[in-house]
Amino acid sequence: MRFLDDQKPPYDLTYNDIFMVPARSEVGSRLDVDLTPVDRLGTTIPVVVSNMTAVSGKRMAETVARRGAIAVLPQDIPLDIVESNIAFVKSRHPIYETPITLRPGDTLQEALNLIHKRAHGAVIVVNENEEPVGVFTENDAVGFDRFTQLHRVMSTELLTFQDGTPLEPIFESLASKRLTCAPVVRGRRLIGVVTRKGALRSTLYKPALDAKGHLLIGTAIGINGDVKGKAEALLRAGTDLLVIDVAHGHQRKMLEVVETIRGLSPTVPIMAGNVVTREGTRDLISAGADLVKVGVGPGAMCTTRMMTGVGRPQFSAVLDCAEAARKLGRYICADGGIRHPRDVALALAAGAANVMIGSWFAGTYESPADTQRDSDGRLYKENFGMASQRAVKARARTESLFERARKELFEEGISTSRMYLDPDRPGVEDILDHIIAGVRSACTYAGARTLEEFHRNAVVGVQSQAGYEEGRPVRTSW
Numbered sequence: 391m392r393f394l395d396d397q398k399p400p401y402d403l404t405y406n407d408i409f410m411v412p413a414r415s416e417v418g419s420r421l422d423v424d425l426t427p428v429d430r431l432g433t434t435i436p437v438v439v440s441n442m443t444a445v446s447g448k449r450m451a452e453t454v455a456r457r458g459a460i461a462v463l464p465q466d467i468p469l470d471i472v473e474s475n476i477a478f479v480k481s482r483h484p485i486y487e488t489p490i491t492l493r494p495g496d497t498l499q500e501a502l503n504l505i506h507k508r509a510h511g512a513v514i515v516v517n518e519n520e521e522p523v524g525v526f527t528e529n530d531a532v533g534f535d536r537f538t539q540l541h542r543v544m545s546t547e548l549l550t551f552q553d554g555t556p557l558e559p560i561f562e563s564l565a566s567k568r569l570t571c572a573p574v575v576r577g578r579r580l581i582g583v584v585t586r587k588g589a590l591r592s593t594l595y596k597p598a599l600d601a602k603g604h605l606l607i608g609t610a611i612g613i614n615g616d617v618k619g620k621a622e623a624l625l626r627a628g629t630d631l632l633v634i635d636v637a638h639g640h641q642r643k644m645l646e647v648v649e650t651i652r653g654l655s656p657t658v659p660i661m662a663g664n665v666v667t668r669e670g671t672r673d674l675i676s677a678g679a680d681l682v683k684v685g686v687g688p689g690a691m692c693t694t695r696m697m698t699g700v701g702r703p704q705f706s707a708v709l710d711c712a713e714a715a716r717k718l719g720r721y722i723c724a725d726g727g728i729r730h731p732r733d734v735a736l737a738l739a740a741g742a743a744n745v746m747i748g749s750w751f752a753g754t755y756e757s758p759a760d761t762q763r764d765s766d767g768r769l770y771k772e773n774f775g776m777a778s779q780r781a782v783k784a785r786a787r788t789e790s791l792f793e794r795a796r797k798e799l800f801e802e803g804i805s806t807s808r809m810y811l812d813p814d815r816p817g818v819e820d821i822l823d824h825i826i827a828g829v830r831s832a833c834t835y836a837g838a839r840t841l842e843e844f845h846r847n848a849v850v851g852v853q854s855q856a857g858y859e860e861g862r863p864v865r866t867s868w
């Protein structure tokens with residue numbers, strides 16, 4: 391990447407400060423762009439879901455892995471739950487979605503409580519042999535009380551597909567019948583759900599799979615307590631990526647932990663952070679990190695910069711750290727501050743191998759929190775920072791009240807925020823479509839067929855606030 395007219399300013403920049411100029415291109419179609427990251431994690435798109443409790447759980451992990459990304463389970467979840475979540479994700483189908491199932495005698499209230507857990511908007515009603523006997527959608531509830539049993543309201547005109555049916559006919563069939571989704575069966579037994587959009591997406595995305603063909607999943611650990619024991623357990627459970635994550639990643643204890651964990655497994659990919667300097671990047675790589683997590687203070691739930699004055703504008707942090715890592719044959723993950731597809735494109739242009747996204751994904755059906763409605767009827771989810779009082783309280787739950795109170799004094803994050811579900815993009819895959827469309831397009835503007843070419847070719851300039859504002863769509867007249 392280079393700056394337009396070689397005008398690199400002497401001060402640090404963030405994503406909003408940057409624009410990219412189009413260049414002569416030989417790439418005829420956005421579909422000719424291969425977005426496989428260079429970091430050899432096994433992902434097929436450059437997106438990692440943050441290890442935040444309000445963002446990353448098993449539903450998020452399976453859904454994004456099906457589209458080629460990887461989610462990282464947070465360090466605050468009890469080990470037995472993490473182990474069962476890894477096993478669950480590894481057991482999921484790489485194409486068909488996991489259905490929400492209920493029995494014919496279950497109530498409409500139970501169905502409504504579950505329906506927003508997944509984006510496909512349906513509950514499959516199954517009999518005692520796990521054979522689908524009906525489909526319930528929210529529209530079926532209109533005019534019935536909450537205790538009505540599902541067999542009275544569900545649709546029984548079932549369209550089902552046999553396992554292995556090609557995706558294009560599935561799409562055509564659903565579209566012609568104006569259905570959004572249908573059960574997939576092996577014999578008569580339910581094995582998944584396929585949606586119209588899902589069938590389309592499966593022809594455009596490649597799932598992120600391990601050597602056995604199972605979906606990828608990562609896990610995070612901190613640097614306190616029995617880190618070695620926990621890392622060994624996570625490796626045994628089959629984690630595909632270990633993220634060692636603390637606010638200040640450039641500290642001695644962190645480097646020791648990275649070395650220890652490298653010693654446990656020479657092959658498991660280790661991501662460590664967070665840092666924002668070349669020195670921090672080099673030290674983490676020398677200790678054994680394959681990927682360095684870059685970003686101090688850009689996160690949406692972050693109060694670090696306001697509390698401490700510490701951090702660095704994210705574009706410059708990514709640019710410097712990526713260069714330092716690449717000189718050592720390693721890569722970085724740009725963590726935090728992603729609000730638009732353009733931010734992802736700019737991080738990749740600056741040399742990041744992938745980007746980590748948290749809060750944007752908190753406002754989706756797949757994040758772990760329950761979906762709530764505000765007084766205007768809008769759907770939202772609660773989000774909170776991993777260094778907030780709420781997270782610190784949970785992390786220190788086994789310690790004495792005194793120790794907990796001491797730790798809570800050092801909060802550096804927001805404890806309660808509302809992330810609204812975008813009615814146009816309520817599922818994480820909708821946001822991934824949006825991001826990937828933007829990044830593919832950005833690559834063609836730079837004449838790049840791969841992310842490496844994109845990083846090499848990209849030419850960026852620095853814009854004023856007015857320049858940034860000019861690029862924002864105007865949705866009402868002025």
Ligand SMILES: NC(=O)C1=CN([C@@H]2O[C@H](COP(=O)(O)OP(=O)(O)OC[C@H]3O[C@@H](n4cnc5c(N)ncnc54)[C@H](OP(=O)(O)O)[C@@H]3O)[C@@H](O)[C@H]2O)C=CC1
Pocket residue numbers: 441612613614635636637638641664685686687688689692694726775776777800802
């Ligand atoms: N990317 C970012 O900008 C930030 C991210 N976070 C996120 O919050 C989560 C919790 O992180 P963290 O609070 O580090 O968790 P942990 O409590 O797991 O670990 C922090 C360790 O580092 C020590 N430490 C030394 N200096 C600092 C410092 N300035 N800030 C924090 N700890 C320090 C702590 O000791 P002691 O507690 O005794 O000081 C503790 O031993 C992580 O997921 C992290 O990514 C948090 C802040 C910033």
Ligand SMILES: Nc1nc2c(ncn2[C@@H]2O[C@H](COP(=O)(O)O)[C@@H](O)[C@H]2O)c(=O)[nH]1
Pocket residue numbers: 440441442664685687688689690691692693694725726727728746747748749750774775776777778802803804
């Ligand atoms: N300073 C804090 N940073 C936090 C906290 N919780 C998470 N984070 C960091 O933010 C990114 C995600 O950024 P986003 O803009 O996509 O939400 C995450 O990966 C952490 O590095 C926090 O409480 N304080």
